[in-house]
Amino acid sequence: xxxxxxxxxxxxxxxxxxxxxxxxxxxxxxxxxxxxxxxxxxxxxxxxxxxxxxxxxxxxxxxxxxxxxxxxxxxxxxxxxxxxxxxxxxxxxxxxxxxxxxxxxxxxxxxxxxxxxxxxxxxxxxxxxxxxxxxxxxxxxxxxxxxxxxxxxxxxxxxxxxxxxxxxxxxxxxxxx
Amino acid sequence: xxxxxxxxxxxxxxxxxxxxxxxxxxxxxxxxxxxxxxxxxxxxxxxxxxxxxxxxxxxxxxxxxxxxxxxxxxxxxxxxxxxxxxxxxxxxxxxxxxxxxxxxxxxxxxxxxxxxxxxxxxxxxxxxxxxxxxxxxxxxxxxxxxxxxxxxxxxxxxxxxxxxxxxxxxxxxxxxx
DNA sequence: CGTTGGTATTCTAGTGCTAGAATACCTGCA
DNA sequence: TGCAGGTATTCTAGCACTAGAATACCAACG
Numbered sequence: 415x416x417x418x419x420x421x422x423x424x425x426x427x428x429x430x431x432x433x434x435x436x437x438x439x440x441x442x443x444x445x446x447x448x449x450x451x452x453x454x455x456x457x458x459x460x461x462x463x464x465x466x467x468x469x470x471x472x473x474x475x476x477x478x479x480x481x482x483x484x485x486x487x488x489x490x491x492x493x494x495x496x497x498x499x500x501x502x503x504x505x506x507x508x509x510x511x512x513x514x515x516x517x518x519x520x521x522x523x524x525x526x527x528x529x530x531x532x533x534x535x536x537x538x539x540x541x542x543x544x545x546x547x548x549x550x551x552x553x554x555x556x557x558x559x560x561x562x563x564x565x566x567x568x569x570x571x572x573x574x575x576x577x578x579x580x581x582x583x584x585x586x587x588x589x590x591x
Numbered sequence: 592x593x594x595x596x597x598x599x600x601x602x603x604x605x606x607x608x609x610x611x612x613x614x615x616x617x618x619x620x621x622x623x624x625x626x627x628x629x630x631x632x633x634x635x636x637x638x639x640x641x642x643x644x645x646x647x648x649x650x651x652x653x654x655x656x657x658x659x660x661x662x663x664x665x666x667x668x669x670x671x672x673x674x675x676x677x678x679x680x681x682x683x684x685x686x687x688x689x690x691x692x693x694x695x696x697x698x699x700x701x702x703x704x705x706x707x708x709x710x711x712x713x714x715x716x717x718x719x720x721x722x723x724x725x726x727x728x729x730x731x732x733x734x735x736x737x738x739x740x741x742x743x744x745x746x747x748x749x750x751x752x753x754x755x756x757x758x759x760x761x762x763x764x765x766x767x768x
Numbered sequence: 769c770g771t772t773g774g775t776a777t778t779c780t781a782g783t784g785c786t787a788g789a790a791t792a793c794c795t796g797c798a
Numbered sequence: 799t800g801c802a803g804g805t806a807t808t809c810t811a812g813c814a815c816t817a818g819a820a821t822a823c824c825a826a827c828g
Binding site: 782788793794 | 808
């Protein structure tokens with residue numbers, strides 16, 4: 415059973431610990447998961463319902479209890495599916511959407527100066543993201559292995575982008591504003 | 592008027608040269624644009640229709656001619672919108688979907704050996720993509736500025752990923768298959 | 769002049785997702 | 799007892815996108 419990245423994320427969190435939708439929302443926020451997935455608030459319940467329909471998570475009936483608090487547990491198939499899909503996401507390096515490249519491909523449409531200005535703006539944004547990642551890493555220490563790997567990878571790629579941008583952004587500096 | 596990356600791509604190509612849907616399909620293929628955007632065959636006409644509805648492209652009425660060959664031209668607003676959106680895509684470094692990180696975040700679900708195996712598989716895929724980019728660069732030379740920038744950026748990021756993967760994939764090599 | 773095969777577009781019927789409002793529940797406190 | 803405010807979920811309606819089939823055009827060729 416093939417899952418999307420968003421489904422895998424939610425399922426993985428439920429496998430880690432049974433929880434309900436609202437919790438999930440908080441955890442996703444707290445861990446900075448939105449830095450690398452696009453999971454809106456409104457889609458969490460939608461995803462949970464879909465996963466439930468496929469038998470990957472379930473809500474055990476609690477006899478005379480909380481009606482308005484559906485705690486989702488992973489089923490054995492859910493566990494298995496989460497592991498398999500996570501591995502697949504690691505193993506497969508498909509083409510990735512790169513908005514920057516869409517911009518660059520249209521280089522002919524604007525001036526060199528505009529281009530460099532845009533690069534400088536992006537550079538600042540990338541530097542801010544690097545700082546944010548570092549800060550998150552520091553403040554949450556000691557970190558479990560998975561979180562450390564996530565930080566390591568994020569930083570490597572952001573750093574590579576930073577360098578590329580820095581080299582391009584300051585080729586000429588004959589403008590001061 | 593804010594456009595999506597896919598819309599910007601298609602509009603940018605039409606600005607560059609008036610053409611019809613089928614052409615677009617070929618150009619997108621030939622330039623390897625699918626390496627960094629997700630534009631399926633069936634969505635090209637859909638996108639063109641949407642752009643037409645917003646007055647960014649139009650099909651000049653050719654009196655007594657080709658009924659089944661709608662050649663799209665960019666309008667002045669289209670030109671302007673393409674340039675503005677391309678710049679915005681360069682300037683903004685938002686969170687990007689990283690399927691790999693979804694996998695890594697679930698590191699607890701599988702064994703170290705499985706993890707390393709997945710990394711090795713990905714490493715091979717990334718190396719193949721680097722080779723493909725190099726090959727495309729070589730075969731198409733001499734390249735316009737935009738294409739050179741695209742290649743440069745792609746290679747930088749892929750290379751950074753390659754290094755990260757290589758470092759992780761071979762920490763232990765006590766397995767031979 | 770009919771047929772074949774590449775060129776070019778349109779249509780249909782969905783899926784997947786999302787925003788945002790609406791609803792319900794629960795706890796503490798006056 | 800009532801109600802304020804955070805907690806938790808559901809609903810509605812709609813947009814964006816896609817696969818894949820269907821259609822139409824057109825040139826070349828026997």
